[in-house]
Amino acid sequence: MRVTFLGTGGAGGVPRFGCTCLACQRAKGNHRHVRRPCSALIEDGNHKILLDAGLMDLHDRFEPGELSAIVLTHYHPDHVQGLLHLRWGKGESIPVYGPPDPGGFTDLFKHPGILDIFDLSAFGALELGDFILTPLPLNHSKLTFGYAIAHRNGARFAYLTDTLGLPQVTDDFLSRWRPSHIAVDCSHPPADVSGKTPQNHNDVTAALAMIERSGAEQGWLTHLGHETDCWLMANASALPKNVTPAADGLSFDITTSHSPT
Amino acid sequence: MRVTFLGTGGAGGVPRFGCTCLACQRAKGNHRHVRRPCSALIEDGNHKILLDAGLMDLHDRFEPGELSAIVLTHYHPDHVQGLLHLRWGKGESIPVYGPPDPGGFTDLFKHPGILDIFDLSAFGALELGDFILTPLPLNHSKLTFGYAIAHRNGARFAYLTDTLGLPQVTDDFLSRWRPSHIAVDCSHPPADVSGKTPQNHNDVTAALAMIERSGAEQGWLTHLGHETDCWLMANASALPKNVTPAADGLSFDITTSHSPT
Ligand SMILES: [Mn+2]
Ligand SMILES: [Mn+2]
Ligand SMILES: [Mn+2]
Ligand SMILES: [Mn+2]
Ligand SMILES: [Zn+2]
Ligand SMILES: [Zn+2]
Known part of the structure; x- marks a missing residue:
């Protein structure tokens, strides 16, 4: 299983319009530090699955037929806004899976165009080729699923954003499931530095706790705000060795599953 | 007054994802033929006014403080989707004017960020520097205003999309007002060729009738669909001499007003 972070920013991204x-x-001076809307591509050579659709150039990035499916964490604009344009394509339809949120996003359900939109249910596994995705309830301001993504070859990846900590049922699931890699919401710098109590999104402290508790070999921080980046610039060595801030375009391969103990 | 068409496409744009x-x-092979979401920039050296915000890279195209205001025709996604990201900027707020549509667009009214959103009313003039914009009711599937845009130097430009024909009150206004340039919705090829009765948007026939009735010296076709482009490719000489299909990036200056007769 290959994972590519296509976007690693929170709403507003980095650089933030008007921010100095x-x-x-740094991001204005070097595109490697730009963070676009949080999303990732999962692929295995046969199938490509897009996790979240907040990138607004999806119609330019992908060829017709290239994506086997789009899987949504939730219907906040920064995770779905790219569908507003993509839907008006022609030809083969694209399956889109997301949480059962009757409000959804603007007029997407009324005018889905080439999108075939399906509701998932918590813990109801979705099979796509050799991938099995299990929707996991998260703690957010809107109904949101993280995904436990397994490949038939044994690779296991958990993708958990947007969330502040985890509901007990999801925590229980992950303790048994044991991902080898995990990507978690890390929107804010540590609350004890910022003085702001986290709401709806992890701060660095909550993100690191989630990674440690999962037992994953490797943790990735995503959905990073510009203030988190500022904190990371000043505290580069504060992260555990097995935790890395994700970056737009960064890829990694998961070849084997973490051996259960 | 300088007018620049930033986008001249209908919903879905040209090229349309998956269309051959x-x-x-042609648009895939030559970026000059690409049509992005319908929008225009009006400027006079002192002020820049953006008409519609469907372009999804507004945060990259404009510097903070560059736009005096954003003026919206209506809250369909292809005319406002770029605000979803832009709103999360920092610093100076951007005034946004649009029709009084309580539903607006997704959570924009709830979380406006740096946008200061104001309702206009039909025929209630908005003064911005030396510009005077008069909102004109249009015929569309959502509450929509066209704009009669006058400059204190006498230049007059009418921007009329999305619409199918005009309500009597707007037609009456334009007959008296006499724009020198007019840009009109031209989403569809002529109905007698396509066999499709136009709905909510002009076909070529309705667009040409609207330009002729306005008495404008110069008419511009905008909000063009790919099928309209196909028709234009095959019927290049079918348009009157004073009517030109707009193109993304095309600019023109209006230096004097049309002399009223
Ligand atoms: Mn988000
Ligand atoms: Mn969210
Ligand atoms: Mn439109
Ligand atoms: Mn419309
Ligand atoms: Zn910043
Ligand atoms: Zn086409």
Whole structure:
């Protein structure tokens, strides 16, 4: 299983329009530090699955027929806005799976165009080729699923954003499931530094706790805000060795599953 | 007054994702034929006003403070979707004016971020620097205003999309007002060729009738679909001499008003 972070930013991204903080200045000067809407591509040579659709150039990035499916964590604009344009394509339809959110997003359900939109249910596994995705309830301001993504070859990856900590049922599931890699919401710098109590999204402290508790070999921080980037610039060595801030375009392969103990 | 068409496409744009028609093939091969979401920039050296916000890279195209205002025709996604990201900027707020549509667009009214959103009313003039914009009711599937845009130097430009024909009150206004340039919705090829009765948007026939009735010296076709482009490719000489299909990036200056007769 190959995972590519296509976007690793929170709503507003990095650089943030009009912001002059160090992280935003750095991103303006070097595109490697730009963070676009949070999303990832999962592939195995046979299938490509897009996790979240907030990138607004999906119609330019992908060829017709290239994506086997789009899987949504939730219907906040920064995770679905790219579908507003993509839907008006022609030809082969694209299956889109997401949480059962009757409000959905603007007029997407009324005018789905080439999108075939399906509701998932918590813990109801979705099979796509050799992938099995299990929707996991998260703690967010809108009905949101993380995904436990297994491949028949044994690779296991958990993708958990947007969330602040985890509901007990999801925590229980992950303790048994044991991902080898995990990507988690890390929107905010540590609350004890910022003085802001996290709401709806992890701060660095909550993100690191989630990674450690999962027992994953490797943790990835995603959905990073510009203030998190500023904190990381000043505290580069504060992260555990097995935790890495994700970056737009960064890929990694998961070849084997974490051996259950 | 300088007018620049930033986008001249209908919903879905040209090329349309997955389409292989002649117009879409041409646009894939030559970026000059690409049509992005319908929008225009009006400027006079002191102020820049953006008409519609469907372009999804507004945060990259404009510097903070560059736009004096954004003026919306209506809250369909292809005319406002770029605000979903832009709103999360920092610093100086951007005034946004649009029709009084309580539903608006997704969570934009609830979380406007740096946008200050104001309702306009039909025929209630909006003054921005030396510009005076008069909202004109249009015929569309959602509450929609066209704009009669006057400059204190006498230049007059009417921007009328999305619409199928005009309500009597707007037609009456334009007959008296006499724009020198007019840009009109031209989403579809002529109905007698396509066999499809136009709905909510002009076909070529309705667009040409609207331009002729306005008495404008110069008419521009905008909000063009790929099927309209195909028709234009085959019927290049079918348009009157004073009517030109707009193109993304095309600019023109209006230096004097049309002399009223
Ligand atoms: Mn988000
Ligand atoms: Mn969210
Ligand atoms: Mn439109
Ligand atoms: Mn419309
Ligand atoms: Zn910043
Ligand atoms: Zn086409």
